[in-house]
Amino acid sequence: MVKQxxxxxxxxxxxxxxxxxxxxxxxxxxxxxxxxxYTVETPSKKPIGSVMAVSFELDGYSFLGLxxxxxxxxxxSVSFHAKCKKKDDVDKIWEKLSEGGTVLxxxxxxxxxxxxxxxxxxxxxxxxxxxxxxxxxxxxxIPVLMFVKDVxxxxxxxxxxxxxxxxxxxxxxxxxxxKGEEPDKEGTVKYxxxxxxxxxxxxMDSAHEHKFYFNEAVSLMITCSDQEEVDYFYxxxxxxxxxxxxxxxxxKYGVSWQLITxxxxxxxxxxxxxxxxxxxxxxxxxxxxxxxxG
Numbered sequence: 619m620v621k622q623x624x625x626x627x628x629x630x631x632x633x634x635x636x637x638x639x640x641x642x643x644x645x646x647x648x649x650x651x652x653x654x655x656y657t658v659e660t661p662s663k664k665p666i667g668s669v670m671a672v673s674f675e676l677d678g679y680s681f682l683g684l685x686x687x688x689x690x691x692x693x694x695s696v697s698f699h700a701k702c703k704k705k706d707d708v709d710k711i712w713e714k715l716s717e718g719g720t721v722l723x724x725x726x727x728x729x730x731x732x733x734x735x736x737x738x739x740x741x742x743x744x745x746x747x748x749x750x751x752x753x754x755x756x757x758x759x760i761p762v763l764m765f766v767k768d769v770x771x772x773x774x775x776x777x778x779x780x781x782x783x784x785x786x787x788x789x790x791x792x793x794x795x796x797k798g799e800e801p802d803k804e805g806t807v808k809y810x811x812x813x814x815x816x817x818x819x820x821x822m823d824s825a826h827e828h829k830f831y832f833n834e835a836v837s838l839m840i841t842c843s844d845q846e847e848v849d850y851f852y853x854x855x856x857x858x859x860x861x862x863x864x865x866x867x868x869x870k871y872g873v874s875w876q877l878i879t880x881x882x883x884x885x886x887x888x889x890x891x892x893x894x895x896x897x898x899x900x901x902x903x904x905x906x907x908x909x910x911x912g
Contacts, residue, residue, distance in 0.1 A: 634683030
């Protein structure tokens with residue numbers, strides 16, 4: 619399995635721990651790593667001592683759940699492929715994720731898979747449960763970006779940009795819309811598979827009328843080893859200075875990213891460090907170290 623340097627962060631109001639337990643009970647080889655409490659007052663207005671974040675993994679793939687308040691709601695602009703070797707596994711996972719959820723594409727046979735379904739779970743996060751048969755599964759979960767509204771038609775441009783920024787990157791394949799698949803324009807991206815830092819991602823255009831757009835409900839956290847790497851990703855990815863806060867940034871397509879340190883969970887549990895982070899727009903690792911040691 620590829621070492622994971624980019625991890626999804628899922629935004630919740632106040633039920634991140636509940637959701638982490640829900641997901642880890644559905645997928646095998648899964649566990650909750652750490653629960654981090656609020657140590658200071660933040661814009662979320664959550665009580666000190668309540669759960670701020672939960673780090674967990676699903677079959678070896680790392681996620682973070684964040685209780686940030688009611689400000690952002692998840693939607694299908696970012697979803698997750700969940701690959702299965704058996705059709706029965708697709709059905710079992712579908713049944714559990716469907717509890718209180720909304721079907722986006724019914725569980726059925728499709729040209730690209732003999733067993734597939736797209737579900738928005740009860741917390742609002744979207745999953746493509748897909749049977750892959752004899753294909754090797756190197757990464758069970760794949761984040762997929764859907765480019766809609768004013769960025770529809772820019773999926774390929776975005777993939778080219780991302781793969782130019784990250785090391786160990788490649789475009790593994792692009793399937794395009796053909797004539798007659800309106801409203802999607804011929805030649806735009808039906809699905810693109812690509813790698814960043816050796817990790818799999820997907821992207822697609824959709825010209826259908828959607829009531830959603832990229833937002834902070836799903837962000838991609840990049841683990842940075844030093845200040846040079848932090849500054850590099852700010853310079854390459856950030857397109858809106860107003861969106862830079864506490865290590866968060868937005869790129870030119872509206873996708874949210876976070877820059878974090880390898881020990882960010884430990885740092886987030888430290889009151890002085892959290893106070894320092896809340897005063898920052900761009901991360902200053904020297905000041906974080908000073909706050910931690912001081």
